[in-house]
Amino acid sequence: MKAGTSATRALTEEAWAPVLAAAGAQGQELGEQILAVAHEIASNALRGPLTDPNREPEDKASLACRLFTGRADARVVELLQGMVRGRWSRAVDLISALHDLGIQAILSGAQAGGTLDDVEQELFAVAREVAANREIRQALEPARRTSTDARVRLACRLFASRISGPAMTLVVWSVRHQPEVAVGGVPYNLRRVTELAAAMQNRVIADVVTAVPLTTAQQARLREILVRRLGFDVELNLEVDPQVIGGVRVMVRDLVMDNTVRHSLAGLRTSLTG
The missing domain is CATH 3.40.30 (Glutaredoxin)
Known part of the structure; x- marks a missing residue:
């Protein structure tokens, strides 16, 4: 990760930490919104305009405000505005940072609400089922014959009735997100969020x-x-x-x-x- 992204992420995390701490259990909802914002930015080719180094920082912040005010919590909009004012080495780094902040917020909110262990166990169970069932694993992995939305719908049919909303949001993220690793996919993503939940509980x-x-x-x-x-x-x-x-x-x-x-x-x- 280059200096631009690294510096912006550090400043963002420093500014966001007290907001997340004050949100308490509401962090789960904020995290879900952050992941939804990241998905919309990625799906609609907005990361370029929001990270363009040739645009003025306040111009990018105003764009973020116009796009998401009224559709996301004011704290999430303010977070995004602060992020787009910074410099990003790659446009995709903005999406990655939003993913990390969204996951952290969901888990922190669950911890504040006393349900983090439940969320971890739910993710752990889903990860084991996906790992053990080759048919499910293949159906959830990216393929030319199925769209991302179709795979998300399948994941919801399989798991939504059995796990909590925050856990399901993280499962959906695991299905949507393609990690930048040679061998990854849904099992890798599920393991990542499960390990983060475990680490927050030492x-x-x-x-x-x-x-x-x-x-x-x-x-x-x-x-x-x-x-x-x-x-x-x-x-x-x-x-x-x-x-x-x-x-x-x-x-x-x-x-x-x-x-x-x-x-x-x-x-x-x-x-x-x-």
């Missing part, structure tokens, strides 16, 4: 792979070991893979702990072949 998600399902006692013991080692509360994301043969592989962020038989055999083969 919790991390540990991916645990075993050859056979862990018992309740084994899960409790593993969680205890990880909490002691990592210094955080731990959410276990359990996966059964017979190919690991035996033992357990645990992945937390960039940390991998692998004592599976498959890993040991691979290490032995490497040693024997030099």
Whole structure:
């Protein structure tokens, strides 16, 4: 990220933090509006005019005001005006920043309202279902034969009746947004928002792979070991893979702990072949 974007984001976050703190549980609604504004800007090719370095900052702020006053909360409009007054290295960086602020606002509002853990668990459940069901996963991924709106409608049919409004907003964002990573898509986005929700509660998600399902006692013991080692509360994301043969592989962020038989055999083969 270049200096223009970095500096503008830092100033925006500094100005927005007290507004979000004062909003309390209303942050959820503000976050939903921020994501809606980002979607409209991206869908209607507005990011160019709103970030054009050749236009005067107040001209861009006035445009933002005309576009969204009466359609979004005054605090959201003021946030956007402050953002477009700044400089952006790329027009798309404005959209990315709005996404981050919208997600943060939804989660902060849920935390203030005492429902953050519920939102995290709902996102976690959706992420697991998408990961486990190849048909759903493929249907939600971008494809020439389906539009983004069609995929969003499908996600709503699948999940809206089972999860809260804030969680559903984040699921919709996960379906709409295409991450700038080689391997990403909906599972990546769902994991990202779930990890953010967990981090706000001083919790991390540990991916645990075993050859056979862990018992309740084994899960409790593993969680205890990880909490002691990592210094955080731990959410276990359990996966059964017979190919690991035996033992357990645990992945937390960039940390991998692998004592599976498959890993040991691979290490032995490497040693024997030099």
